[in-house]
Amino acid sequence: MSSTNSSDKSGIRLEHLRKKYGDTIALEDLNLVARPGEILGIAGPNGAGKSTMVKILASETNQTSGTITLNGAPWDPREHKKQVAIVHQEPQLFANLTVAENILVGIEKSKYVRPKSSQVDQNLLDEVGLAQYAHRRLGSLPLAIQQRTEIAHALARSADVFLFDEPNSALTEDESGELFEWMHKLANEGKIVFLVSHRLSELAAHCDRVVVIIDGKAKVEIEKNELTEERISRELMTGVASKRASLAQAGKNTTNLLTVSDWKHVDEVFKPIELSVMQGEILAVIGVEGSGGREIVRSLSGFAPTTGEIAMQETKGSAVTKQVAFVSGDRSNSLFTNFSVGENLYVRLENRIKTKLRTVSRSSARAIAESAKSEFLVRAASIDTPIRSLSGGNQQKVAIASALALKPQMIALEEPTRGVDISSKAEIYKLVREYVLQGNAAVFYCTEVSEVFDSADRAAVVFDGKIKKILDVTKFNDAESLAEAISQATAS
Amino acid sequence: MSSNTNQRGQNFKQSFGRTAGLLGAILLVVVLFAITSHGLFLKPANLLGLLRYMSSLAIVGFGLTAVLITGEIDLSFGAVYGLSSMLSGVAWIVWGWDLWQSILLALCGAAIVGLFNAFFTTIVKIPSFIATLGASTIVFGVDLLVSKSNTLSPLSPPNGRVIPKSELKFFSELSNHALPGGFPMQLLWMLLAAFVFWYLLTKSLFGFHLKAIGGNQVAAEFAKIKVRKYKMWAFIICSVAAASAAILDSSYINSMQPDSGAGLLFPTFAAVVIGGASLIGGRGTVSGTLMGCLLLAILANGLALLGSGAFLQQMFVGAVTIGAVVLDQTTRARRKE
Numbered sequence: 001m002s003s004t005n006s007s008d009k010s011g012i013r014l015e016h017l018r019k020k021y022g023d024t025i026a027l028e029d030l031n032l033v034a035r036p037g038e039i040l041g042i043a044g045p046n047g048a049g050k051s052t053m054v055k056i057l058a059s060e061t062n063q064t065s066g067t068i069t070l071n072g073a074p075w076d077p078r079e080h081k082k083q084v085a086i087v088h089q090e091p092q093l094f095a096n097l098t099v100a101e102n103i104l105v106g107i108e109k110s111k112y113v114r115p116k117s118s119q120v121d122q123n124l125l126d127e128v129g130l131a132q133y134a135h136r137r138l139g140s141l142p143l144a145i146q147q148r149t150e151i152a153h154a155l156a157r158s159a160d161v162f163l164f165d166e167p168n169s170a171l172t173e174d175e176s177g178e179l180f181e182w183m184h185k186l187a188n189e190g191k192i193v194f195l196v197s198h199r200l201s202e203l204a205a206h207c208d209r210v211v212v213i214i215d216g217k218a219k220v221e222i223e224k225n226e227l228t229e230e231r232i233s234r235e236l237m238t239g240v241a242s243k244r245a246s247l248a249q250a251g252k253n254t255t256n257l258l259t260v261s262d263w264k265h266v267d268e269v270f271k272p273i274e275l276s277v278m279q280g281e282i283l284a285v286i287g288v289e290g291s292g293g294r295e296i297v298r299s300l301s302g303f304a305p306t307t308g309e310i311a312m313q314e315t316k317g318s319a320v321t322k323q324v325a326f327v328s329g330d331r332s333n334s335l336f337t338n339f340s341v342g343e344n345l346y347v348r349l350e351n352r353i354k355t356k357l358r359t360v361s362r363s364s365a366r367a368i369a370e371s372a373k374s375e376f377l378v379r380a381a382s383i384d385t386p387i388r389s390l391s392g393g394n395q396q397k398v399a400i401a402s403a404l405a406l407k408p409q410m411i412a413l414e415e416p417t418r419g420v421d422i423s424s425k426a427e428i429y430k431l432v433r434e435y436v437l438q439g440n441a442a443v444f445y446c447t448e449v450s451e452v453f454d455s456a457d458r459a460a461v462v463f464d465g466k467i468k469k470i471l472d473v474t475k476f477n478d479a480e481s482l483a484e485a486i487s488q489a490t491a492s
Numbered sequence: 493m494s495s496n497t498n499q500r501g502q503n504f505k506q507s508f509g510r511t512a513g514l515l516g517a518i519l520l521v522v523v524l525f526a527i528t529s530h531g532l533f534l535k536p537a538n539l540l541g542l543l544r545y546m547s548s549l550a551i552v553g554f555g556l557t558a559v560l561i562t563g564e565i566d567l568s569f570g571a572v573y574g575l576s577s578m579l580s581g582v583a584w585i586v587w588g589w590d591l592w593q594s595i596l597l598a599l600c601g602a603a604i605v606g607l608f609n610a611f612f613t614t615i616v617k618i619p620s621f622i623a624t625l626g627a628s629t630i631v632f633g634v635d636l637l638v639s640k641s642n643t644l645s646p647l648s649p650p651n652g653r654v655i656p657k658s659e660l661k662f663f664s665e666l667s668n669h670a671l672p673g674g675f676p677m678q679l680l681w682m683l684l685a686a687f688v689f690w691y692l693l694t695k696s697l698f699g700f701h702l703k704a705i706g707g708n709q710v711a712a713e714f715a716k717i718k719v720r721k722y723k724m725w726a727f728i729i730c731s732v733a734a735a736s737a738a739i740l741d742s743s744y745i746n747s748m749q750p751d752s753g754a755g756l757l758f759p760t761f762a763a764v765v766i767g768g769a770s771l772i773g774g775r776g777t778v779s780g781t782l783m784g785c786l787l788l789a790i791l792a793n794g795l796a797l798l799g800s801g802a803f804l805q806q807m808f809v810g811a812v813t814i815g816a817v818v819l820d821q822t823t824r825a826r827r828k829e
Contacts, residue, residue: 303714322716326714327714328710328711328714332708332710333708333710333711333714334711334714335708335711336703336704336707336708336711336712336774337707337708337774338703338706338707338708338774338775339703339704339707343700347700347704347715347717348715348716348717350697353697354697357696358696358697358698359691359695359696359697360695360696360697360700402715403715
């Protein structure tokens with residue numbers, strides 16, 4: 001159905017693509033074909049290998065093994081950088097130059113003279129509708145215009161492979177619509193267009209085919225005639241182990257631990273919300289990027305400017321947020337790369353490692369680190385191993401363990417399993433579960449329904465800065481029905 | 493996995509490798525100067541003089557190490573050194589304050605500069621490079637204003653002012669107290685400072701947190717470490733260390749010169765960086781800084797003995813600094829492989 005044009009060999013073919021970062025396998029064995037004239041959708045949970053694929057095509061990294069061919073001939077992205085255009089959520093251009101200058105970067109006519117804006121092909125500017133912005137500084141223009149500049153930049157270099165990597169997560173609906181028109185236009189001109197996205201409805205609406213990547217492999221390819229949002233979502237869900245942690249029910253308790261009311265972000269990133277977290281539960285806050293869900297979770301630990309009331313048992317106000325431990329979803333914001341595994345594990349534990357003379361007690365610090373290392377199943381040769389040499393999953397365990405070692409009553413986690421392999425994922429959720437069962441609670445921000453289904457007791461669905469609905473996750477029998485309830489809640 | 497079964501041993505080997513490299517370099521220049529200076533270099537008087545010069549460099553260097561560990565930079569300590577020297581001198585000799593009050597004034601003045609640096613770096617949030625560069629110029633201006641750009645000496649006070657003999661003796665003895673074997677008094681102060689800083693940077697919770705902040709400031713904030721407070725103390729400590737060295741040096745030469753800190757900036761940076769402190773933070777030790785200062789003091793002394801003049805000295809110190817950092821980076825990159 002999809003290959004209405006040209007022979008078998010045309011397009012980009014990825015064969016047995018494999019990428020390892022240290023011990024971590026980012027791509028296991030990826031096989032797929034992208035043909036000119038179509039929009040190929042790429043779906044998959046975080047950490048499945050989508051961004052690794054993009055990075056390889058963008059020649060930001062190279063594969064460990066496997067081949068890429070273009071129209072049947074071996075093709076190395078590093079030798080054909082100008083052929084590939086990447087449109088990111090954040091444009092990778094020069095904010096300090098004008099639109100015209102940005103388009104000229106890399107195709108300057110002279111090696112020595114600063115290019116003049118007038119050298120830009122006027123037809124191109126008209127075609128992409130940038131003529132009126134040509135002499136404006138890029139940084140001062142809206143994101144949508146910046147992305148269009150990126151497209152024009154690529155067209156000026158006569159690129160023929162376009163990778164759209166979550167391009168519209170920060171755009172308004174109208175702007176997104178325009179961007180999709182552009183994608184179709186490019187495809188109609190015979191370019192190869194990839195669309196990597198989390199938004200299933202858009203994949204279903206705009207793509208000719210969708211490849212679902214799970215655990216570094218192309219799990220399934222959905223052709224146009226069966227391409228629906230539900231179908232993609234079903235493929236995504238079933239990819240992840242869908243067994244429910246049986247501990248969930250046992251820990252049920254209805255005592256409120258933490259309550260917020262009239263709790264709102266100072267800049268209205270989320271509007272006034274009411275929310276209570278119960279002892280012994282894991283509460284998921286689910287919503288797309290920009291929905292305000294991330295900020296709600298951060299605010300509980302005092303990392304977002306808020307007004308309103310917050311109370312945890314007898315304490316109130318900022319005394320509460322001080323006690324809530326927080327772990328960022330980005331490991332580069334949660335680990336100390338100049339420290340060993342052990343030092344990372346006890347860096348937060350001021351009160352448990354200091355002596356009367358305010359020195360660090362090596363012996364108690366090491367003892368704490370050793371026990372945390374074994375309790376959290378951190379796979380490292382010793383606590384003196386540099387943190388950098390661990391795999392992503394083990395690094396994440398260290399990040400979460402360092403917060404749990406504080407023994408806080410509540411922990412706020414941001415995408416606790418982002419970029420983590422499946423087995424570490426299960427272990428992380430098991431450890432968080434054990435921790436909440438001791439009368440504590442955990443709140444985490446997440447974008448994946450399957451993860452919420454696997455790990456949470458309740459899910460707060462956030463959309464447009466509001467909590468649309470709080471769902472009892474245990475009432476759902478499978479992730480699909482939960483996903484449906486979540487999308488219904490968002491639509492309402 | 494099997495390759496790092498004995499990680500602790502390996503970590504030790506790495507830091508030992510670095511120390512051994514520095515010691516090797518020190519040994520090399522010692523032998524070099526011993527030969528080329530026809531034995532002049534190894535004369536006890538020369539070696540003791542060298543150690544005295546090193547001690548004032550090291551006291552300032554320890555303070556700078558604390559700031560560098562947090563990932564910030566301080567370019568104002570040279571000017572603070574000059575200001576503190578003049579503040580104590582003017583208060584004591586010209587205004588007629590008691591000696592202890594004058595020294596206290598100098599230390600407080602330095603602490604205020606540290607606070608100034610911390611305020612603009614952590615609250616106004618401008619880069620410490622600019623904040624402290626600006627502070628340096630302001631402080632030097634204040635220094636010239638206070639001193640009217642005069643050199644002072646307690647031995648020749650202005651007309652009508654009589655300085656008590658006991659104060660004169662105490663001040664001079666700060667750095668000139670006769671110790672057995674001609675051991676420089678300042679070296680003793682340096683050893684004391686080294687102990688205090690070793691305790692602070694290596695043993696204390698304070699030092700541990702400084703290192704965490706320098707390693708990853710965002711992570712430190714998320715871990716609820718009080719980043720601002722720690723940085724403030726690092727800047728204050730750096731300024732006060734420079735002031736202490738200034739007072740000891742003016743005691744040694746029994747005079748105060750307004751521009752005395754001008755030549756301090758580069759050698760101190762060179763010594764600290766050669767000692768292994770990283771300009772991006774998270775790394776730096778007292779022992780490294782000590783050895784860096786020793787290497788630099790030997791270079792300065794040896795080249796002076798050779799009569800090579802200040803110009804060659806300058807070039808040499810610059811080259812050695814770059815060389816040391818290049819060497820460190822390449823070995824570090826290789827270890828990572």
